Amino acid sequence: xxxxxxxxxxxxxxxxxxxxLRCDPISGHVSLFWYxxxxxxxxxxxxxxxxxxxxDKSGLPSDRFFAERPEGSVSTLKIQRTQQEDSAVxxxxxxLSPGTVGLEQYFGPGTRLTVT
Amino acid sequence: xxxxxxxxxxxxxxxxDNSIINCAYSNSASDxxxxxxxxxxxxxxxxxxxxxxxxxRQGQRVTVLLNKTVKHLSLQIAATQPGxxxxxxxxxxxxxxxxxxIFGSGTRLLVRP
Numbered sequence: 001x002x003x004x005x006x007x008x009x010x011x012x013x014x015x016x017x018x019x020x021l022r023c024d025p026i027s028g029h030v031s032l033f034w035y036x037x038x039x040x041x042x043x044x045x046x047x048x049x050x051x052x053x054x055x056d057k058s059g060l061p062s063d064r065f066f067a068e069r070p071e072g073s074v075s076t077l078k079i080q081r082t083q084q085e086d087s088a089v090x091x092x093x094x095x096l097s098p099g100t101v102g103l104e105q106y107f108g109p110g111t112r113l114t115v116t
Numbered sequence: 117x118x119x120x121x122x123x124x125x126x127x128x129x130x131x132x133d134n135s136i137i138n139c140a141y142s143n144s145a146s147d148x149x150x151x152x153x154x155x156x157x158x159x160x161x162x163x164x165x166x167x168x169x170x171x172x173r174q175g176q177r178v179t180v181l182l183n184k185t186v187k188h189l190s191l192q193i194a195a196t197q198p199g200x201x202x203x204x205x206x207x208x209x210x211x212x213x214x215x216x217x218i219f220g221s222g223t224r225l226l227v228r229p
């Protein structure tokens with residue numbers, strides 16, 4: 001059984017470019033999360049989807065960040081006009097049921113974004 | 117693979133010894149806690165969790181202890197193996213049965229053969 005997959009695994013962008021990061025959650029998982037992990041830090045919550053509905057986007061750092069999950073499965077995190085401070089690993093996680101405590105979030109391997 | 121973190125606190129233990137990794141959490145309202153293991157180039161992997169109505173929970177070779185009085189969480193790994201070498205993060209949920217996880221800054225565990 002496949003786990004959470006993310007693509008690309010590595011992305012180098014020039015400052016000002018737009019990027020799109022893809023997440024394929026585990027099939028059938030209702031909840032999907034995006035996290036940002038800076039070097040030497042723990043992951044920080046960005047946004048949460050329940051099926052196709054984005055229920056929480058409180059962690060998105062600016063309006064340059066946009067996430068979608070139009071059919072309730074694959075999700076895309078888009079960053080417009082990338083800045084150097086956007087350099088980080090972007091992690092996607094999914095869980096089986098609606099976001100409630102006690103349900104394991106399965107993480108993908110992440111996309112390492114480097115903005116030059 | 118890439119390093120998960122270059123300047124993390126590091127715990128170095130001899131293979132076969134027991135390891136104890138500590139974490140101070142931030143929100144007294146948190147009611148759910150998780151320990152994750154992250155190897156270089158990979159996403160965090162669930163190890164064990166505990167709810168706030170418990171003070172101890174055991175898994176296979178791992179034990180989590182929760183002290184709500186001082187907002188302290190610890191992970192004990194018995195008979196540490198080379199495969200346990202990784203960065204370990206504690207996470208809390210901030211209370212109200214929230215799904216939103218708040219991660220600590222991590223500890224690197226190095227197992228000496």
